[in-house]
Amino acid sequence: MIDFSDPSFAENPYPGLSEIRSAGKPIWHEGLQIFLAATHEDANNVFRNKSLGRIFKEKSPEFEWEIFNWLHADSILDSEPPKHTRLRSLVTKAFNRQKIEGMRPAVERISQRLLDEIDIKIKNNETFDLIGDYAEPLPVKIIADLLGFPESEEHLLRPWSQAIVKMYEVNPSQLYQDEAKKAAREFADYVHQLATYRKTNPGNDLISELAAVEEGGEKLNAHELVATCVLLLNAGHEASVNAFGNGMVAVLEREDQAKLLRQNARAITETAVEEFMRFDAPLHLFERTATAPTEIGGVRIEPGQKIASLIGSANRDEKVFQNPTEMNILRDPNPHIGFGAGIHFCIGAPLARLEMSVSLPAIWEKFPTMKLASTPVRRPTFVLRGYESVAISL
Numbered sequence: 001m002i003d004f005s006d007p008s009f010a011e012n013p014y015p016g017l018s019e020i021r022s023a024g025k026p027i028w029h030e031g032l033q034i035f036l037a038a039t040h041e042d043a044n045n046v047f048r049n050k051s052l053g054r055i056f057k058e059k060s061p062e063f064e065w066e067i068f069n070w071l072h073a074d075s076i077l078d079s080e081p082p083k084h085t086r087l088r089s090l091v092t093k094a095f096n097r098q099k100i101e102g103m104r105p106a107v108e109r110i111s112q113r114l115l116d117e118i119d120i121k122i123k124n125n126e127t128f129d130l131i132g133d134y135a136e137p138l139p140v141k142i143i144a145d146l147l148g149f150p151e152s153e154e155h156l157l158r159p160w161s162q163a164i165v166k167m168y169e170v171n172p173s174q175l176y177q178d179e180a181k182k183a184a185r186e187f188a189d190y191v192h193q194l195a196t197y198r199k200t201n202p203g204n205d206l207i208s209e210l211a212a213v214e215e216g217g218e219k220l221n222a223h224e225l226v227a228t229c230v231l232l233l234n235a236g237h238e239a240s241v242n243a244f245g246n247g248m249v250a251v252l253e254r255e256d257q258a259k260l261l262r263q264n265a266r267a268i269t270e271t272a273v274e275e276f277m278r279f280d281a282p283l284h285l286f287e288r289t290a291t292a293p294t295e296i297g298g299v300r301i302e303p304g305q306k307i308a309s310l311i312g313s314a315n316r317d318e319k320v321f322q323n324p325t326e327m328n329i330l331r332d333p334n335p336h337i338g339f340g341a342g343i344h345f346c347i348g349a350p351l352a353r354l355e356m357s358v359s360l361p362a363i364w365e366k367f368p369t370m371k372l373a374s375t376p377v378r379r380p381t382f383v384l385r386g387y388e389s390v391a392i393s394l
């Protein structure tokens, strides 16, 4: 059975995923004690099935995991109704399509500023890093701005987030565990202090709004406030960086696709963004636990048993997508499940789409002759799939 933590699997998981999918129904992974739902239909049904919940399993009751535990247990993502409904309703307004569309000028401004900075870099260095210079700072700045996280401290966000999300990989090492505990403590302390300050000095931002709700009592307690802000800050950039980075590398490796963007990026942005989400998924695996006996793809799941939705596999299901192993940025329709489905469907989907639909044509118009300057460096992880650095030259 596939070893998800094997670096050679992480390098290119698609042949292995295709093998799991060929069973045509969920299969049991004995080592991980979890069912794997790999077809589009099964993975989608895992997200939608009401007897399958996101049940956060505490790392250990030890004191040192305490903050990491409540940062998850008290967040929107790791809770179920009625708590999930209450927490989600507090933030959905801030992410509705209209409100997000209103952020377009700000996204355009940041994107242009980053491209101008890259221009200067190119004149001096001849190359730039697509991840560090563009894919990462754009969503970080946007989500920081939306929440009211100080610009001078933005550099803290990616390292904290990276340390925490390494725990979502299969079998994280002791070093990763120690780094995650430390990051959880520092991040929670920082956000707690910021929210306390915003209660008396409110700004026009989401942390101020949520802090006011917490002050009011009932709807949000102190841990939920911090957990919600940390989740939004992390989820608000981590996958966006990788969706853009993975898609761009795939395009730059395929001359026919690069040519389409070089010629008329703006006209094809919408389908290109969806294909970025499908072709090389930034998020691959989400778990659920059965709260009642249920069935996925004809396989019975007993209460307490776990099942994983394999998004990257679902998005390459040959029953749903024509030539799924080929990247086609004109693909339409494109029913990928990159943002999940059901009650936990990604709140940030309109924001992620807006960011990519601005940043993609902007960079191709500015640097139409872009090409990979060397082999891109991947992170050796599977669940969150992305690049460490991608050197580009003109």
Ligand code: HEM
Pocket: 047, 054, 076, 077, 078, 088, 231, 232, 233, 235, 236, 237, 239, 240, 243, 282, 283, 286, 287, 337, 338, 339, 340, 341, 343, 344, 345, 346, 347, 348, 349, 351, 352
């Ligand atoms: C390309 C970028 C993104 C991808 C691929 C992505 C993907 C996902 C997926 C698959 C889920 C569902 C997880 C599950 O059901 O277990 C999810 C949930 C979530 N996402 Fe995103 N996301 C992205 C960007 C964002 C952004 C920009 C935000 C901004 C705040 C965000 C906030 C959230 C939140 C808060 C949840 C939890 C929703 C809930 O549990 O009800 N995401 N995302």
